[in-house]
Amino acid sequence: MEVDAAEIAVVSFERVLSGDDTAKRAVSKEIYDAFSTVGWVYIKDHGIPQTRVDSVFELAKIFFDLPLEKKYSWRLKDAKVNQGYTGDGDEANGGVDHKECYEHRRYNNDLCPSAEELPGFRDTLDEFYGQCLTLGLNVLKCLAMALELGDNFFDNITKTADPQLRLVHYPSIERKILEQEGHARIIPHTDFGLCTLLFQDQTGGLEVDPFHTGEFKQALPIPGTVLINIADLMQRLTNGRCRSTIHRVVSPKTPGDILPARYSIPFFIHPDADVLIDPITKSQDEVKKYEPVNAGEWRVFNTIKNYTTLKGSSVPIGSATAA
Numbered sequence: 001m002e003v004d005a006a007e008i009a010v011v012s013f014e015r016v017l018s019g020d021d022t023a024k025r026a027v028s029k030e031i032y033d034a035f036s037t038v039g040w041v042y043i044k045d046h047g048i049p050q051t052r053v054d055s056v057f058e059l060a061k062i063f064f065d066l067p068l069e070k071k072y073s074w075r076l077k078d079a080k081v082n083q084g085y086t087g088d089g090d091e092a093n094g095g096v097d098h099k100e101c102y103e104h105r106r107y108n109n110d111l112c113p114s115a116e117e118l119p120g121f122r123d124t125l126d127e128f129y130g131q132c133l134t135l136g137l138n139v140l141k142c143l144a145m146a147l148e149l150g151d152n153f154f155d156n157i158t159k160t161a162d163p164q165l166r167l168v169h170y171p172s173i174e175r176k177i178l179e180q181e182g183h184a185r186i187i188p189h190t191d192f193g194l195c196t197l198l199f200q201d202q203t204g205g206l207e208v209d210p211f212h213t214g215e216f217k218q219a220l221p222i223p224g225t226v227l228i229n230i231a232d233l234m235q236r237l238t239n240g241r242c243r244s245t246i247h248r249v250v251s252p253k254t255p256g257d258i259l260p261a262r263y264s265i266p267f268f269i270h271p272d273a274d275v276l277i278d279p280i281t282k283s284q285d286e287v288k289k290y291e292p293v294n295a296g297e298w299r300v301f302n303t304i305k306n307y308t309t310l311k312g313s314s315v316p317i318g319s320a321t322a323a
């Protein structure tokens, strides 16, 4: 079945990195327009060198090519930390994902290959992590500007935040396995933090359901860009103004019975654990659409929900969406 491309704006960040205040305001509006409609935007001229992005993709390939036993020596064990390796089948939320991941953190990062085990891995990921965090916070500064929250609003709720840099490998697989009912490379879900930066390779298969009608559209790879999508806590915080939209990864639109492998690199930005996410209303009459939630509890609850291997523990909190 043919699936159209989603209408996701491509916004140049050059005017934010080197422009004046008027230029920044114009970009902020473009970003807000995207976040309040489809919930996704492509950012180009984002300042992270392509050579760096390429080197992280190469390291991901080297890492995932290691024997399974070796990868399991860094196995993610604790949802509160949510760092390390998860094998194919370890993460699922009501369906079957065909993927393996490695999660990298800045403070809690014990389950990371050492320089002896995988030369350059930790250092490169640490640096890339810093670049993603800077870019993400700059994008959030634009959003704060557009929402008139005060430019440092998001800096103030992410001071000790420990976002998660994820390497994802979707192995080459038979089309007929992936296209079974309930199976996908990653099943439909929304992300649950504030927002996600997403670097993808050229394989394709990422799809977004922008208006939750069940009509998925392709979020095509565009070289040199990073996709940014709104996640659940931002939707709650902005009382629904910014939209956390459902997405999935399915078969790429290429012919053949065997699908090629795909790699992607999401970077999930979460607020500080002690922050209360209470919807911000713009007038006295505006009704809050969501209950306040504690950001730390929210993250742990949703992580546990996603990992089939971590289901033992539980954290009392209201219902939430996936991945």
Ligand SMILES: O=C(O)CCC(=O)C(=O)O
Residues within 6 Å of the ligand: 166, 168, 186, 191, 198, 200, 206, 247, 248, 249, 263, 264, 265, 266, 323
């Ligand atoms: O691989 C992708 O393009 C999307 C990954 C994703 O949605 C996620 O990890 O939450």
Ligand SMILES: [Fe+2]
Residues within 6 Å of the ligand: 189, 190, 191, 247, 323
């Ligand atoms: Fe996602």
